[in-house]
Amino acid sequence: MAHIIVVGNEKGGSGKSTTSMHVATALARMGHRVAALDLDIRQRSFGRYLENRAHFVGKEGLDLPSPTLGQIDAKNPNDTDPLSASMAALEGDHDFILIDCPGSHTRLAQMAHMLADTLITPMNDSFIDFDLLARMSPDGKVLGPSIYAEMVWGARQGRQAAGAGPIDWIVLRNRLGTQAMHNKRKVGTALGQLSRRIGFRVAPGFAERVVFRELFPRGLTLLDLKDIGTEQLSMSNIAARQELRELVQTLNLPGVKVDF
Template sequence: MDGRGAHVIVVGNEKGGSGKSTTAFHLATALLYKGYRVATMDVDSRQQTFTNYVKNRRRWAEAQGVSLPNTLHFHLPRPRGDSIRENQKYEFELFGAAIAEVEDSVDFVLIDTPGFDTNLARLAHSMADTLVTPVNDSLVDLDVIVRFDPATGEARDLGQYARLVQRARSERLAVDGHTVDWVLVRNRVSMLASRNSRTVQGVLDKVAMKLGCRVADGIAERVIFRSLFPYGLTVFDPLDETILGGLPPMSHITARQEYRLLLDSLNLPSRKLAPIDGQRLEGAANDVRPVEAQIA
């Protein structure tokens, strides 16, 4: 890639329900279809939505006898010890082992984080080259990033998540001289123009200037994302009538284009480690393994 191994993409936001797992899975799948080697990691040991997405995909493909591109996937379990210090040490070792295993053998590592502050989430953010933060198109959901004056739209104070990101960026800069490219992504955007939508966009533009990040065009609210989760499928996969109950609607095609535009806006490095043939890509990592199995 750029001489430093795999490019690490972290999808994070401390606001639950912001669409992190759906965004992460679609970005990973889009990169697979572009021919990149991709490893994924789920550090939300409580909900494991991303891991369930991966499992659903492999179970459905096996049941249907079809081949789909898959990532090499890791899920990190939650330590059960009584000592917080020992638990954090254990998490650090597992996280480091997973990164070390793939950093020189894949093009991208994509990490999904929980909607709350954890030690693993902080570790992931400190490793990010690109940080993608989905933000629901609502003023209520902006408070973890910035607290603002509702009358003027001016930022009054940073929210707790923005503080976490700023610390991670400072630490990264001190360690290797690189900064984290932070991209705010409007999610579940209403397809109808509204005063709220314009206000959210205005606030995000001001936040981006204040925090030194970027705002990317978002993803509209679409039923198809909820429909595809049980199958572990994305809008990039070939879909037929047995899944959708009919031909793909225009919303499916539009959603795919929205994610393509989002991927383009991330300005990710494009050089691959080596050409990948279809068979190797489709057969990659056919099971989901906890990290303990990797380092035993």
């Protein structure tokens, strides 16, 4: 059975597609058979990222390891169930299937969370995105889990009832500031307290970097730069590669030995 990685939350602009593309491509470059599904039927950022990659690789005659993009046959993801068919078509031939969910609640996204062996929830490092996980009082006290956290809890209960095993939930702190700012410390403290309460691990993600926006039109990742003739990486690119290495190590996926 393929190991299912789901990248999801219910807020846009948190870096889900960037995270999905880099994790999926890193696994492919390490020799694993990786399939990808984009459940954001309207925006399709992850799907277009992979399509851009296929076009660029073909045009330039390059041989870059790439995830296989699966198809979702759905005009309305709220009242159809195409996910099971898509998963069945991919599972037998792949080691990992990475599913990128939309930044909103849909039936397909809810189903994907129930399939997750590993769940990655990227969030911008602010209390605006912290609201994705928990409701807070004006004085900073956690009042209770958010609707999204309750949905993850429901997915865990559903998996337990089906005997499918636990979900390893990782909350990814994207766009971390480089300075030890007061707000950064407060968010970190609140996440640490909440992680013990509702059961997730916290991992540092990607800083805000121009290179991510520059790579999208060609479907490239940080790991592809030397393959396209970039002889010397900038300090920012080297730091970003290290962030990706630490993320993949933190995920602790089965059979994965990080070698980049």
